[in-house]
Amino acid sequence: xxxxxxxxxxxxxxxxxxxxxxxxxxxxxxxxxxxxxxxxxxxxxxxxxxxxxxxxxxxxxxxxxxxxxxxxxxxxxxxxxxxxxxxxxxxxxxxxxxxxxxxxxxxxxxxxxxxxxxxxxxxxxxxxxxxxxxxxxxxxxxxxxxx
Amino acid sequence: xxxxxxxxxxxxxxxxxxxxxxxxxxxxxxxxxxxxxxxxxxxxxxxxxxxxxxxxxxxxxxxxxxxxxxxxxxxxxxxxxxxxxxxxxxxxxxxxxxxxxxxxxxxxxxxxxxxxxxxxxxxxxxxxxxxxxxxxxxxxxxxxxxx
DNA sequence: AATGAAAGTCATGTTTT
DNA sequence: AAAACATGACTTTCATT
Numbered sequence: 001x002x003x004x005x006x007x008x009x010x011x012x013x014x015x016x017x018x019x020x021x022x023x024x025x026x027x028x029x030x031x032x033x034x035x036x037x038x039x040x041x042x043x044x045x046x047x048x049x050x051x052x053x054x055x056x057x058x059x060x061x062x063x064x065x066x067x068x069x070x071x072x073x074x075x076x077x078x079x080x081x082x083x084x085x086x087x088x089x090x091x092x093x094x095x096x097x098x099x100x101x102x103x104x105x106x107x108x109x110x111x112x113x114x115x116x117x118x119x120x121x122x123x124x125x126x127x128x129x130x131x132x133x134x135x136x137x138x139x140x141x142x143x144x145x146x147x
Numbered sequence: 148x149x150x151x152x153x154x155x156x157x158x159x160x161x162x163x164x165x166x167x168x169x170x171x172x173x174x175x176x177x178x179x180x181x182x183x184x185x186x187x188x189x190x191x192x193x194x195x196x197x198x199x200x201x202x203x204x205x206x207x208x209x210x211x212x213x214x215x216x217x218x219x220x221x222x223x224x225x226x227x228x229x230x231x232x233x234x235x236x237x238x239x240x241x242x243x244x245x246x247x248x249x250x251x252x253x254x255x256x257x258x259x260x261x262x263x264x265x266x267x268x269x270x271x272x273x274x275x276x277x278x279x280x281x282x283x284x285x286x287x288x289x290x291x292x293x294x
Numbered sequence: 295a296a297t298g299a300a301a302g303t304c305a306t307g308t309t310t311t
Numbered sequence: 312a313a314a315a316c317a318t319g320a321c322t323t324t325c326a327t328t
Binding site: 013048050055089128138140 | 191
């Protein structure tokens with residue numbers, strides 16, 4: 001039941017409790033109670049807006065593999081990447097690279113700048129970039145049933 | 148002004164027009180008109196919920212580079228990756244790989260299964276996986292001012 | 295029978311349109 | 312300004328003990 005509510009809210013976070021209730025056969029207050037509980041228990045972390053980056057002037061995107069010096073901590077990478085507004089995602093990963101950073105920029109020039117700034121971080125030994133040519137799939141936050 | 152409204156809605160998609168209006172010194176109806184316009188012009192693509200994947204039982208994540216046969220089209224990759232519910236993102240990229248796929252799975256076993264299914268796609272010649280060890284940064288949809 | 299969790303109903307102030 | 316919505320208080324239901 002909670003799962004269905006979350007799925008509906010994922011599809012449209014601004015739909016009313018009554019609307020959701022109609023779809024899951026529950027009264028509006030019942031839905032609200034569940035949503036409140038889901039929020040305070042941390043399942044729902046918040047509600048956000050899906051913005052078309054291109055419409056706001058951000059047309060270029062890249063994934064950059066970071067190779068770091070031996071004693072680099074995830075915390076260091078977090079702090080460093082958060083300083084750059086172009087970073088929309090950062091992950092430590094297994095494999096050759098130490099981290100993967102997702103960048104969004106206005107254009108190639110801007111991306112190049114951001115990349116230079118990133119490469120200037122003291123713990124970065126080298127990088128490998130993949131520039132996004134086209135976004136094929138991007139699901140906001142899917143909640144498929146866990147098996 | 149629209150930018151500030153979008154930023155506020157990004158922070159909380161369920162805040163009321165009155166609330167937003169108070170912060171940007173506009174009346175509630177004025178804010179609504181702007182939001183309606185932003186929606187129909189495609190700047191705002193929708194409203195969604197940020198769910199903690201771990202809280203729903205999805206604890207494993209990976210980025211997979213796809214190497215494809217010569218005559219593979221983006222459309223083919225789109226169709227193929229959409230078939231797999233574990234795919235939360237897919238992009239064609241420049242660089243060694245042809246595409247980058249973002250996967251979310253319940254656990255390592257599930258991830259392995261999904262990966263096997265992906266590798267079985269006829270146009271995939273090989274893959275290279277990066278398993279996410281920790282998510283350091285993940286901004287929902289940031290709207291920094293374009294320069 | 296008694297407890298507690300969860301749903302329904304209704305009233306009121308707020309928000310949407 | 313009218314209709315729809317959110318939200319709190321209160322009651323009911325039902326499963327568990």
